[in-house]
Amino acid sequence: MASPMSAGGFLDALRAEGLTVVQVGEWRTHNRNHKGPWGPVNGVMVHHTVTRGTDTTVRICYDGYEALPGPLCHGVIAKDGSVHLVGYGRANHAGLGDDDVLRAVIAEKGLPPVNEANTDGNPHFYGFECENLGDGEDPxxxxxxxAIEKAAAAICRHHGWTARSVIGHKEWQPGKVDPRGFSMDDMRARITARLK
Incomplete structure (x- = not known):
């Protein structure tokens, strides 16, 4: 368990990992903190957006939509590897997931099969939405x-976490398929290598 880093610390950590960062609007104070706590933080969650086009994707993730107000993550990772910061604090990205998974992330152990949605993940995970149609064909x-590897590693490095603190949305919430098109085990291996 850890307290979230400051917005400035988050920006500095991403840049220190070598990422190109784009700051969008009032991202530092754009959050859903009035709906509940932000923290303690325990990990990083990776999503795909089911959108095409960076500008459209960033706008949707900043503003949200009628049924789900923004921000929908902390950062949008575009096809070109740039990270667009759209919010900081509690964000509408994780939703309800499996408490057994949260316990495994906290303990940095292997993930159990996801089979229930009984715990709010929004206080506990930094979230990155990655621009991709999520159809298994979009490259x-x-x-x-x-950039996904670097962004996750930056947060893990700051908090002293291993790559076991990085999960996909599909590993948190039953019925989710994101991120689709690459293996989270492979991504965790990349993050592990970077942290060394």
Whole structure:
């Protein structure tokens, strides 16, 4: 368990990992903190957006939509590997998931099968939405995969976590398929190598 880093610390950590960061609007204070706590934080969650086009994707993730107000994550990872910061604090990205998974993330142990949605993940996870249609055919450019690796590693490095603190949405919430098109086990291996 850890207290969330400051917005400035988050920005600095991403830049220190070598990422190109784009700051969007009032991202530092754009959050859903009035709906509940932000923290303690325990991990990083990776999503795909089911959208095409960086500008459209960033706008949706900043503003949200009628049924789910933004921000929908902390950062949007574009196809070109740039990270667009759209919010900081509690964000509408994780939703309800499996408490057994949260316990495994906290303990940095292997993940159990996800089979229930009984715990609010929004206080506990930094969230990155990754621009991809999520159909299993839309490509994941190497620049984007490297940015996912770097962004997750930056947060893990700050908090002293291992790659076991990084999960996909599908590993948290039953019925979710994101991120689709690459293996989270492979991504965790990349993050582990980077943290060394």
């Amino acid at each position: 994941w450019p190497e620049a984007q995969l490297e």
